[in-house]
Amino acid sequence: MLLTKKLIEIRNVLNSIDHNDTLKLPSIVVIGSQSSGKSSVLEAIVGHEFLPKGSNMVTRRPIELTLIHTPHSKEEYGEFPTLGLGKVHDFKRIQQTLKDLNMAVPESECVSSKPIELRIYSPNIPDLTLIDLPGYIQITSKNQPLTLKEKISELCDKYIQEPNIILAVCAADVDLANSEALRSSRKVDPLGLRTIGVITKMDLVEPERGVAILRNQDYPLHLGYIGVVCKAPSGASKDNITQVVIKSEDAFFRSSYQYSQRGIAVGTATLRRKLMDVLEENMGSNLGSIIKAVQRELDETRYQFKVEYNDQKMSAESYVAESVDKLKHRFKDFTKAFGKPQVRLEIRHMLEQRMLDICAQRYWTDPKINELSKLDSAADEDRLYWDLKLELASSALTKSGVGRQTTQRVVDILTRTMEQLAEAEPFNHHPKAAERIKSMTHEILSSRSQATADQVENTIKPFKYEVECTDGEWVEGTKRAIVLLQKELEMCEEVLAKIKTTVGTKKLRKAINYVIEYDREEAKRAERREAVLKLRESNPRRHLEEHFNLKENGHQRSESSEEPHSEHDNEHERDHEHVSEEERSAEDEDELEAAMRPHYNPKLLNKAREALSLRERALILKYRLSALKSKTCKNSKNKTQCPEAFLAVVSEKLAYTSVMFIQVELLNEFVFQLPRMIDSRLGVKTGQEAMEIFARENPSVGRHLQLMDRRMKLEEVWEKLNYLVRRQEEAKARKW
Numbered sequence: 001m002l003l004t005k006k007l008i009e010i011r012n013v014l015n016s017i018d019h020n021d022t023l024k025l026p027s028i029v030v031i032g033s034q035s036s037g038k039s040s041v042l043e044a045i046v047g048h049e050f051l052p053k054g055s056n057m058v059t060r061r062p063i064e065l066t067l068i069h070t071p072h073s074k075e076e077y078g079e080f081p082t083l084g085l086g087k088v089h090d091f092k093r094i095q096q097t098l099k100d101l102n103m104a105v106p107e108s109e110c111v112s113s114k115p116i117e118l119r120i121y122s123p124n125i126p127d128l129t130l131i132d133l134p135g136y137i138q139i140t141s142k143n144q145p146l147t148l149k150e151k152i153s154e155l156c157d158k159y160i161q162e163p164n165i166i167l168a169v170c171a172a173d174v175d176l177a178n179s180e181a182l183r184s185s186r187k188v189d190p191l192g193l194r195t196i197g198v199i200t201k202m203d204l205v206e207p208e209r210g211v212a213i214l215r216n217q218d219y220p221l222h223l224g225y226i227g228v229v230c231k232a233p234s235g236a237s238k239d240n241i242t243q244v245v246i247k248s249e250d251a252f253f254r255s256s257y258q259y260s261q262r263g264i265a266v267g268t269a270t271l272r273r274k275l276m277d278v279l280e281e282n283m284g285s286n287l288g289s290i291i292k293a294v295q296r297e298l299d300e301t302r303y304q305f306k307v308e309y310n311d312q313k314m315s316a317e318s319y320v321a322e323s324v325d326k327l328k329h330r331f332k333d334f335t336k337a338f339g340k341p342q343v344r345l346e347i348r349h350m351l352e353q354r355m356l357d358i359c360a361q362r363y364w365t366d367p368k369i370n371e372l373s374k375l376d377s378a379a380d381e382d383r384l385y386w387d388l389k390l391e392l393a394s395s396a397l398t399k400s401g402v403g404r405q406t407t408q409r410v411v412d413i414l415t416r417t418m419e420q421l422a423e424a425e426p427f428n429h430h431p432k433a434a435e436r437i438k439s440m441t442h443e444i445l446s447s448r449s450q451a452t453a454d455q456v457e458n459t460i461k462p463f464k465y466e467v468e469c470t471d472g473e474w475v476e477g478t479k480r481a482i483v484l485l486q487k488e489l490e491m492c493e494e495v496l497a498k499i500k501t502t503v504g505t506k507k508l509r510k511a512i513n514y515v516i517e518y519d520r521e522e523a524k525r526a527e528r529r530e531a532v533l534k535l536r537e538s539n540p541r542r543h544l545e546e547h548f549n550l551k552e553n554g555h556q557r558s559e560s561s562e563e564p565h566s567e568h569d570n571e572h573e574r575d576h577e578h579v580s581e582e583e584r585s586a587e588d589e590d591e592l593e594a595a596m597r598p599h600y601n602p603k604l605l606n607k608a609r610e611a612l613s614l615r616e617r618a619l620i621l622k623y624r625l626s627a628l629k630s631k632t633c634k635n636s637k638n639k640t641q642c643p644e645a646f647l648a649v650v651s652e653k654l655a656y657t658s659v660m661f662i663q664v665e666l667l668n669e670f671v672f673q674l675p676r677m678i679d680s681r682l683g684v685k686t687g688q689e690a691m692e693i694f695a696r697e698n699p700s701v702g703r704h705l706q707l708m709d710r711r712m713k714l715e716e717v718w719e720k721l722n723y724l725v726r727r728q729e730e731a732k733a734r735k736w
């Protein structure tokens, strides 16, 4: 039985790769009507109850059953190769799993051609490959679709083709003329060269009738009929059904002399033997055609591998190692390019931007900014104003949060860079691994950033109270301030020039003039309104009267006017006239102005205002630049007059101190920890299965591996087949 064993191994290898139908090895296909006893026969062969039972069409998918004889082991278990459940020792669990898989086929479809693969390993079973199919139905019940009968027939027809062996199961108590199984098998195998008739329920017919069926006079089959009684006696042990069935069958067939006649085959043991012999013989005679088919597939695969991959070998392990190496290399390149000087540059840039914002808010928008250059001759009160301003500006720069912000800046850069590396080739094919890279980055950074920020905050604390500055530091600070202001000025002028070109110089000039004129007029109007308000405040009674009179109608007023006026009233009357006149003329002018205002596009006016403020900012910057270049700013004693230079010195001190701690506490730790984490969580240490999954996520690598795997397996199959052929030839030669 070596041939069957080896061919079963080969079949399992072939099943794990894509192959065309010519590569199919022969199996025994079990067909029969519903309740004819198919499951009972299979279970008697296997020795365990494991097939789904029930009245509601519980076999809906083909079950490809491979029995593997394991003579040197006591273990009995099943395996579902595609489910990854591992070894299942409990046959009740196998039964439940089969039932679940079958019942998962929706009622509307009723049957599915997708097979369920099950392998059973046991020392008590022969090496066999069997396929259990849904039973033929005679009449469709109320809940079953009309097409069900055809669907089952089609499915069985597909499986009973060559080179498979057909096991046509018929119950002895049902007339063979009505056997759907025999009818179907005759269509594809009229002489019964590869059909074995199994007559179940022999205990339900008289021995004479039983023997008549088995003699196969009416429906002859070359491979003959075997009679069985596969129902274990009630109350018998279910541990090894085979032994129980064989024992009770023996007793049954012995009890009637008819069954011991020549040419009558009965019993499960005989059936098992027959199946093994027929399968072995069938496999042997198919060996030549199988080798040819394997050779064809192998040639094709080798050709494809040569053309597509130039015979280049690849493994999941090498791909993982290569990918991880690439990542680590890129990370190393980044860390080389992002050392202390680059970190300082980043932090300095960030603090200088903050310093420019402070200058803009506190100095360049101060209407008294021109006083700064005349501070030598200023009154003490004015000097105090600017001294205090500098103190406040410096503490705005050093205020709490520098530690957090500078650390965060570096954390952001590291996070962004790692995100880019995680999304670049080859990790763009591995979204889960990319996520893992990001989460590793986050894990290290979040464990370090708080402590780093606190450290930085602590070390810059002294600068919050006092900033001492050497002559050298002052000179450097002034230089940097000049460069920064120069850049700021260039940016202002650039934006201004852009506005000019997009709007047009003439149009912009007109709009600017209009805005200036409008603002001037607006100021005047505001002045007038203020004057009116003041008058109202100085004469509130009159205002209330006025308000009241306006509410009343004119008629009332004309009535009261007939009454004699007092001197006081006259005085009021004069005041009132004066106020109303003022108010009226203010309102009239407002209305007139609104009517005469040219209709400028609001967007254009916004541009004009923007241009105007840029022009003003440029003027101030030029003024500040000349101040910074002047003699006054050559000396740190005059820091009040040169706030930009002083703040540049402060930001440099902050940058230097921050970087020192960020480097030690955060960057060095990150550079040390990350590559180790990458190795342990992404690298070859993750295990073979994880590496295979990872590698196959990349479509081109997946294809490469698949083709290689296919070639390797076909070569293995080809070698095994050739070995078997040699063995067969040797055996033949010995016989001769």
Ligand SMILES: Nc1nc2c(ncn2[C@@H]2O[C@H](COP(=O)(O)OP(=O)(O)OP(=O)(O)O)[C@@H](O)[C@H]2O)c(=O)[nH]1
Binding pocket: 032, 033, 034, 035, 036, 037, 038, 039, 040, 041, 059, 134, 135, 200, 201, 202, 203, 204, 228, 229, 230, 231
């Ligand atoms: N008396 C007797 N009953 C049997 C024999 N073999 C099977 N049965 C009974 O026949 C009934 C149907 O048997 P199964 O083995 O489930 O038949 P099946 O062909 O698998 O049925 P479906 O899965 O519905 O297609 C069960 O109640 C069995 O106990 C036998 O040799 N003698």
